[in-house]
Amino acid sequence: xxxxxxxxxxxxxxxxxxxxxxxxxxxxxxxxxxxxxxxxxxxxxxxxxxxxxxxxxxxxxxxxxxxxxxxxxxxxxxxxxxxxxxxxxxxxxxxxxxxxxxxxxxxxxxxxxxxxxxxxxxxxxxxxxxxxxxxxxxxxxxxxxxxxxxxxxxxxxxxxxxxxxxxxxxxxxxxxxxxxxxxxxxxxxxxxxxxxxxxxxxxxxxxxxxxxxxxxxxxxxxxxxxxxxxxxxxxxxxxxxxxxxxxxxxxxxxxxxxxxxxxxxxxxxxxxxxxxxxxxxxxxxxxxxxxxxxxxxxxxxxxxxxxxxxxxxxxxxxxxxxxxxxxxxxxxxxxxxxxxxxxxxxxxxxxxxxxxxxxxxxxxxxxxxxxxxxxxxxxxxxxxxxxxxxxxxxxxxxxxxxxxxxxxxxxxxxxxxxxxxxxxxxxxxxxxxxxxxxxxx
Amino acid sequence: xxxxxxxxxxxxxxxxxxxxxxxxxxxxxxxxxxxxxxxxxxxxxxxxxxxxxxxxxxxxxxxxxxxxxxxxxxxxxxxxxxxxxxxxxxxxxxxxxxxxxxxxxxxxxxxxxxxxxxxxxxxxxxxxxxxxxxxxxxxxxxxxxxxxxxxxxxxxxxxxxxxxxxxxxxxxxxxxxxxxxxxxxxxxxxxxxxxxxxxxxxxxxxxxxxxxxxxxxxxxxxxxxxxxxxxxxxxxxxxxxxxxxxxxxxxxxxxxxxxxxxxxxxxxxxxxxxxxxxxxxxxxxxxxxxxxxxxxxxxxxxxxxxxxxxxxxxxxxxxxxxxxxxxxxxxxxxxxxxxxxxxxxxxxxxxxxxxxx
Numbered sequence: 002x003x004x005x006x007x008x009x010x011x012x013x014x015x016x017x018x019x020x021x022x023x024x025x026x027x028x029x030x031x032x033x034x035x036x037x038x039x040x041x042x043x044x045x046x047x048x049x050x051x052x053x054x055x056x057x058x059x060x061x062x063x064x065x066x067x068x069x070x071x072x073x074x075x076x077x078x079x080x081x082x083x084x085x086x087x088x089x090x091x092x093x094x095x096x097x098x099x100x101x102x103x104x105x106x107x108x109x110x111x112x113x114x115x116x117x118x119x120x121x122x123x124x125x126x127x128x129x130x131x132x133x134x135x136x137x138x139x140x141x142x143x144x145x146x147x148x149x150x151x152x153x154x155x156x157x158x159x160x161x162x163x164x165x166x167x168x169x170x171x172x173x174x175x176x177x178x179x180x181x182x183x184x185x186x187x188x189x190x191x192x193x194x195x196x197x198x199x200x201x202x203x204x205x206x207x208x209x210x211x212x213x214x215x216x217x218x219x220x221x222x223x224x225x226x227x228x229x230x231x232x233x234x235x236x237x238x239x240x241x242x243x244x245x246x247x248x249x250x251x252x253x254x255x256x257x258x259x260x261x262x263x264x265x266x267x268x269x270x271x272x273x274x275x276x277x278x279x280x281x282x283x284x285x286x287x288x289x290x291x292x293x294x295x296x297x298x299x300x301x302x303x304x305x306x307x308x309x310x311x312x313x314x315x316x317x318x319x320x321x322x323x324x325x326x327x328x329x330x331x332x333x334x335x336x337x338x339x340x341x342x343x344x345x346x347x348x349x350x351x352x353x354x355x356x357x358x359x360x361x362x363x364x365x366x367x368x369x370x371x372x373x374x375x376x377x378x379x380x381x382x383x384x385x386x387x388x389x390x391x392x393x394x395x396x397x398x399x400x401x402x403x404x405x406x407x408x409x410x411x412x413x414x415x416x417x418x419x420x421x422x423x424x425x426x427x428x429x430x431x432x433x434x435x436x437x438x439x440x441x442x
Numbered sequence: 443x444x445x446x447x448x449x450x451x452x453x454x455x456x457x458x459x460x461x462x463x464x465x466x467x468x469x470x471x472x473x474x475x476x477x478x479x480x481x482x483x484x485x486x487x488x489x490x491x492x493x494x495x496x497x498x499x500x501x502x503x504x505x506x507x508x509x510x511x512x513x514x515x516x517x518x519x520x521x522x523x524x525x526x527x528x529x530x531x532x533x534x535x536x537x538x539x540x541x542x543x544x545x546x547x548x549x550x551x552x553x554x555x556x557x558x559x560x561x562x563x564x565x566x567x568x569x570x571x572x573x574x575x576x577x578x579x580x581x582x583x584x585x586x587x588x589x590x591x592x593x594x595x596x597x598x599x600x601x602x603x604x605x606x607x608x609x610x611x612x613x614x615x616x617x618x619x620x621x622x623x624x625x626x627x628x629x630x631x632x633x634x635x636x637x638x639x640x641x642x643x644x645x646x647x648x649x650x651x652x653x654x655x656x657x658x659x660x661x662x663x664x665x666x667x668x669x670x671x672x673x674x675x676x677x678x679x680x681x682x683x684x685x686x687x688x689x690x691x692x693x694x695x696x697x698x699x700x701x702x703x704x705x706x707x708x709x710x711x712x713x714x715x716x717x718x719x720x721x722x723x724x725x726x727x728x729x730x731x732x733x734x735x736x737x738x739x740x741x742x743x744x745x746x747x748x749x750x751x752x753x754x755x756x757x758x759x760x761x762x763x764x765x766x767x768x769x770x771x772x773x774x775x776x777x778x779x780x781x782x783x784x785x786x787x788x789x790x791x792x793x794x795x796x797x798x799x
Binding site: 330 | 526530532551554555556558561562563564565566567568678679681682703706707710713714715738739740741778780
């Protein structure tokens with residue numbers, strides 16, 4: 002039995018599967034019967050009359066590490082077709098690159114031979130037929146594939162994705178914000194000036210340090226002062242978001258959020274971890290500061306409770322984890338019924354960034370789009386420009402501009418990625434309290 | 443929502459950057475003309491509004507919604523002439539002819555991309571569309587049983603038996619839908635539901651008014667017969683309220699209210715509740731075309747209603763104004779069209795003939 006050439010973590014960082022192996026397994030102990038499969042996705046015969054003629058012929062997965070030790074190597078998906086059209090997508094999952102790359106390859110049988118125009122059908126099959134529904138690994142793998150399918154669809158239909166989705170609401174583009182983490186008073190004053198010059202209307206900072214279940218007065222005071230400094234130094238005319246990054250417990254977050262109410266923040270993000278909706282509700286119900294969460298949630302299924310209970314004001318699902326364009330659109334549509342706004346998270350590579358602004362442009366309840374860049378371009382911005390030929394995810398007058406090009410609006414060559422070989426999976430930051438116990442970051 | 447939450451929402455809404463639409467450069471898909479054709483079925487008198495939209499690139503899109511004698515296209519023209527036809531998601535819910543506009547814009551988008559509407563929207567998700575008509579017909583074998591008009595506010599056992607007899611008259615290999623048009627009290631709806639539940643109707647449609655959610659809760663708590671609601675619902679929040687508590691088994695947004703994309707948004711809302719959609723349709727053949735594209739683009743579609751007027755002249759009229767004939771079933775299913783846009787041609791000469799003035 003030829004095994005799959007499972008993870009070819011070679012210098013190019015390309016993972017490819019070997020020849021497909023079709024072994025007949027009569028019956029497994031759970032009573033499931035595995036019958037021999039025809040080449041290509043099952044159920045294809047039903048669509049013999051309605052297929053587009055376009056067929057997926059190949060799937061490639063790339064791990065791309067900007068630095069050898071990067072904790073978030075970009076995971077890119079490339080779909081090839083019988084007509085030469087190419088689609089790109091991104092499924093970067095911080096700290097779990099290898100798992101997502103392998104998972105994307107596990108979906109090979111769902112894709113090769115399929116009509117890429119049927120993105121909803123393929124999405125459903127990947128989600129439902131994964132049986133366990135989706136956690137972050139399956140969600141990110143689906144996300145990468147889904148984006149590549151939309152890229153292909155747009156190119157085949159000759160239209161940018163945001164037009165297929167019924168946008169744009171605003172032809173200037175998509176309002177965005179940059180990060181200002183760790184900036185002191187002087188640096189903040191500079192940022193204020195640069196933001197004013199560039200028409201940037203919103204920025205996001207964080208809170209210093211790590212927090213125990215309950216906290217001592219100096220620690221709480223320090224967090225409050227750090228947030229107050231943002232408003233003082235940036236002035237009244239810029240929207241400020243503050244990311245708690247789930248470092249705080251609901252009890253500690255509630256205290257801090259209460260104290261910063263007079264600052265009129267745009268939102269406080271992830272004031273506690275995401276699994277417990279009631280805990281999030283405890284913070285939100287005692288605060289006039291809008292609360293945002295959602296970057297770790299998968300599919301509209303994962304957001305249902307938050308939305309139906311109207312717990313938060315803003316959802317931040319990430320196109321690279323939630324399940325791509327298909328899932329982000331559904332989360333936004335569902336959230337809109339509860340008057341919840343969308344401020345999608347984006348802190349990975351440029352493909353996901355360019356995909357998310359396509360969906361943003363067609364959301365009636367869109368608020369603002371994140372990108373983990375700074376007010377002044379940094380080396381990562383330069384690499385993205387080198388890859389794509391334009392300054393991807395850099396704002397013009399406070400907006401990410403929309404492209405008229407079909408699909409996701411860019412071209413990318415495999416060769417340009419080769420300069421940044423896959424450095425392997427690296428864990429995200431691991432932080433500990435003074436006593437050695439595990440801290441949230 | 444408590445007071446604090448309301449304040450917070452209000453502040454957030456005020457914080458939206460004014461998303462004023464700038465005058466963009468002229469584009470091929472800019473809307474240049476909107477025309478309204480009110481249509482009337484000669485015998486039934488059922489009226490609907492067809493909307494024809496043209497673009498700079500001379501593409502034509504057709505849409506349909508219920509006829510409203512108090513609405514004209516002036517507001518629509520001032521808001522939409524010059525705007526791009528791809529902006530179907532940007533139609534505010536309060537727009538007159540909203541559903542017709544949405545359908546027509548998607549028709550144009552499909553024609554511009556040379557693809558059926560369902561392909562623009564990520565489909566097909568299925569290769570044929572399960573359908574029923576009322577009254578049922580040879581090509582649509584699902585039976586529809588209307589409950590007898592209740593005589594009293596609260597009917598007794600005899601009434602339940604009367605309905606049970608109607609259900610028993612349907613041969614066991616045929617599916618049926620029980621519909622009450624919202625006429626029953628919650629108590630009657632629950633007892634009727636309970637008396638027929640072992641006959642396994644596909645669902646019980648509009649058993650009682652949905653305006654009082656506690657009343658619906660009573661019905662849902664007392665019977666396992668699946669419940670369908672949607673008549674007249676304009677606010678998707680009502681579907682959300684029913685879904686949240688597990689009070690609805692079939693979500694039935696009206697295509698004439700929500701259009702294609704609005705119905706798809708309601709479908710997305712229902713999906714995480716494992717609930718399917720059966721869009722309501724009481725209009726003309728353009729809406730039937732729209733229904734096919736909805737069904738073929740959403741994952742959680744179950745069945746589509748196709749109006750079939752009793753009079754031959756009305757049926758002939760539907761065939762005359764739209765071709766090909768999409769409303770004929772094949773063993774209970776509609777065919778998925780393959781031509782670009784909605785996949786239909788509208789006979790404008792026939793529209794004049796059936797003008798509803």
